[in-house]
Amino acid sequence: MEPPQEFPFPFEPYDIQKGFMTKLYQTLEEGKVGIFESPTGTGKSLSLICGALKWLQDHEDRQKREVEEILEGAGRSSSAEQNNKDSKEANIPAAPDWVQQFAKKREAEERTLKSREEQEAKVKREARLEEIRKTNRAKFFSNKRKRKEGEKSEEDEEEFTMMKDETLPDGPTDKGEDEELIVDDYKSDEEDGSKQTRSEDDKEEEVHITKIYYCSRTHSQLAQFVREVQKSPFGKDVRVVSLGSRQNLCINDSVRKLGSTNLINDRCLEMQNKKKKEESRGKGDDADRQQKRRRSQAVGCPFHQHIPTYSDEVLAEVRDIEQLVLKGRKMDACPYYGTRYSIPAAQLVALPYNTLLHKHTREVTGIKLEGNVVIIDEAHNLVDTITGIHSVEITGGQIARAYSQLTQYAQRYKSRLLAKNLRYIKQILHVLKHFIMCLGGKAGQSPEEPSIGVPKVHLQTINDFLFTAGMDNINLFKIQRYCEKSHISRKLNGFVEKYQPSVTLHTAKDTKADTGGGASSVSKFLQQIKQGNMQQTGGTQQSDTPPPSSAGSQEETPHQSSSPFMHIEAFLLALTNADKDGRVVINKQARLSQSSLRFLLLNPALHFMDIVQQARAVIMAGGTMQPVSEFKEHLLFAAGVKPQRITEFSCGHVIPACNLLPVALGSGPAGGAVEFSYEHRNKEHTMVELGRVLVNLCNLVPAGVCVFFPSYEYERQVYKFFEDSGVLKRLAVRKQVFREPKKASQVDQVLSDYSKCIQRCKTLGHKAMPLTGALLFSVVGGKMSEGINFSDDLGRCVVMVGLPYPNIKSPELKEKMDYLDATLPHHSGKSPGQIHYENLCMKAVNQSIGRAIRHKDDYATILLLDRRYFRPNICAALPDWISSHLQTISKFGDAFGTIRKFFMAKKADR
DSSP: OOOOSOOOOSSOOOHHHHHHHHHHHHHHHHTOEEEEEOOTTSOHHHHHHHHHHHHHHHHHHHHHHHHHHHHHHHHHHHHHHHHHHHHHGGGOOOHHHHHHHHHHHHHHHHHHHHHHHHHHHHHHHHHHHHHHHHHHHHHHHHHHHHHHTTOOOHHHHHHHHHHHTOSOOOOOOOOOTTGGGSOOOOOOOOTTOTTSOOOTTOOOOOOOOOOEEEEESSHHHHHHHHHHHHHSTTTTTOOEEEOOOHHHHOOOHHHHTTOSHHHHHHHHHHHHHHHHHHHTSOOOOHHHHHHHHHHHHHHSOTTSSSHHHHHHHHHHSOOOHHHHHHHHHHHTOOHHHHHHHTGGGOSEEEEEHHHHHSHHHHHHHTOOOBTOEEEESSGGGHHHHHHHHHOEEEEHHHHHHHHHHHHHHHHHHTTTSOHHHHHHHHHHHHHHHHHHHHTTOOTTSOTTSBOSSOOEEEEEEHHHHHHHTTOTTSOHHHHHHHHHHHTHHHHHHHHHHHSTTTOOOOOTTTOOSSSOSSOOHHHHHHHHHHHHHHHHTTTOSSOSSOOOOOTTOSSOOTTTOSOTHHHHHHHHHHTTSOGGGEEEEEEEOSBGGGOEEEEEESOTHHHHHHHHHHBSEEEEEESOOOOHHHIIIIIIGGGTOOGGGEEEEEOOOSSOGGGEEEEEEOBOTTSOBOOOSTTTTTSHHHHHHHHHHHHHHHHHSOEEEEEEESOHHHHHHHHHHHHHHTHHHHHHHHEEEEEOOSSGGGHHHHHHHHHHHHHHHHHHGGGGTTOOEEEEEEETTSGGGSSOOOOGGGGSEEEEESOOOOOTTOHHHHHHHHHHHHHSOOBTTBOHHHHHHHHHHHHHHHHHHTTSOOSTTOOEEEEEESGGGGSHHHHHTSOHHHHTTOEEESSHHHHHHHHHHHHHHHHHHO
């Protein structure tokens, strides 16, 4: 099927957008893997939407025609077969021919019946959704009329009702003592799991139609994408569903207030499990059945009842995450399970990276890739994202807590557990004990006790680690399977949450009976933590306000996550990877609480293979996809994708050439060479030259200037030098200085203040003089180098200080480079590890400098401040829309004059 000449678009598309959609359509039709690069501001999202949905629309029309032909052909073949039967009945040779004819007829009948059923189901679904759309439109116009007449609309009344019934009381549970905390019976070690029960989330689902899975990094980016779909020509007819986590979609306030993602997940699954057990209890008379139904509703989630109706509402209208939650509250229906229930009939599914890229999550969510299209947006960091998702770290404190909690659990319920359950729990305790010993600790002691041995960080292969830890005789596959089928993580979490005041750690000699003897030092340690938490929450175990999330902290406190066993499970699963595909980083410090074990994935293609093999087509799109060679070698070729299946598309920017001025500068105002390599950047004259360059720029550039430093440490060092030498005061004459905070929670406030300062200076004009705007010190790889738009006056100049090469001495980076050297061929005299090292740097540069130009009328200058940008290999790694206009200027005076002319021309244009 050839691409169409015209694509539905909300306005007349640019030529590059037409080219993008045509190439996208062709890639989907041919079932290829596409790498699409379109700079931010060129309408990439809208091009993806219109190009992909136009293909899907044509594909569905073609499928519909094929079904009609099958149904028509079935009628014709039926009469023809009867005629043939009458004419050949006397000449039937032998049974085999008759058997073959019967088999063919049976196959044709089954195919016809299946096509007819699918067609009828589709017609019924469309009629149902159209009825919902009509009702919603009627309600919308009715509410609009009532508002005009000053009456209270239905939405207002619903909102008032929601406010009155905001908090739902938890229902009573009249179950046996701790019955819900006992691990599920595990009676078989069969690898196929044929005797095991199905997962709670598995359901009989309707047939999946052909669909497009669109995924991006964050929920905010997905919400922005859905809003683009709403504005597109397909917004009224396409069936879209947005998937999210329980933390984003849960409407049960008693669960939401738990705060921690792990606690919310565990409580939700626990409530579903309780309800199913109540419903599955023996049958009785009508009165008994009614009592059991009320009891199951009490112990289960009250919002798990209207999901089928809610799923139809989800498909009837395009909604983002916030709108889905609002609709769920109005209907008293769970948006989390309701959206998953909608997946089979959806045409477009928007989901976060983790849901697609993690196989287990993909399976339990109900994602079917076979025959469908996968679009991965913001894919420039896809290799690193897959590596990050499947690289697991557990701290010594987490291991110690898991060991203690599991020991207490087994001791309390040993008389109620099956022998096989006890055997596996003992094996897990054996594994945890050896983990602790690897880090220099002692099982049963406080993680704050001094460790045994000298602190050091070293890497081992998976097999070497298992042998060193004395675990080479343990079948981790069976342990991992036991953890999955017995739900021990969830059970242990509930146990610790319920008995936290009495769950204490004991050493081996302290442990006597069910409750043990005197508390050990670790008991006191846990009690101290608990007392601290009690003080923070005013003496209560659960606060109405969720605890603040600490981004970047490696270990959650017991209050945030009752049991760390889920992290242990993830680490055990990681250890089942092939020996060559990963390494274990053993970080042994002075105390167990400071130590950690980390699994580092070296081969991300291992977890991308299923996606490219099962999906009909895969599209990886981004604003800056360079260097493309890394995607091909590290991800696609290694995942078994043939070169002929890969297609590429790259386009320039929509802005005219006169709106962009990229300059590579090799010297400062004093004439000294500027190079921010590790050997030179800490020298005084280098920082002096940097200060002079920035002072001159602030005197010349209007509005906002954003400066990117290689690291937080170097930004802090430069800021301190500027402060001591008086450069900061000179900068503050023309620009108010802001700094990127390390804490993610403070980023929005800094950006808001930065924006308000620029807007205030613009509004006051010459009255604000000498202040003309603001200067923002940012960090490459920080929050402001990705996902933040410095459009228009927020970023008239972006300065890149040096080249942000990662730390070559990092054990993880060295191991990754060694792995690439051993598995990939050399190119142009460079080893694959060295190429990877350079690519990490240039990808970070490209993401940072791409913050400036965000739409066709925007303009900015980009200053690459380091003489190493003169090198051809560095220039070649820049995006084409920047490198094609790059001016390499060795003298500061010439560069300053060029920048002055650029802004004078823009001022004249206005």
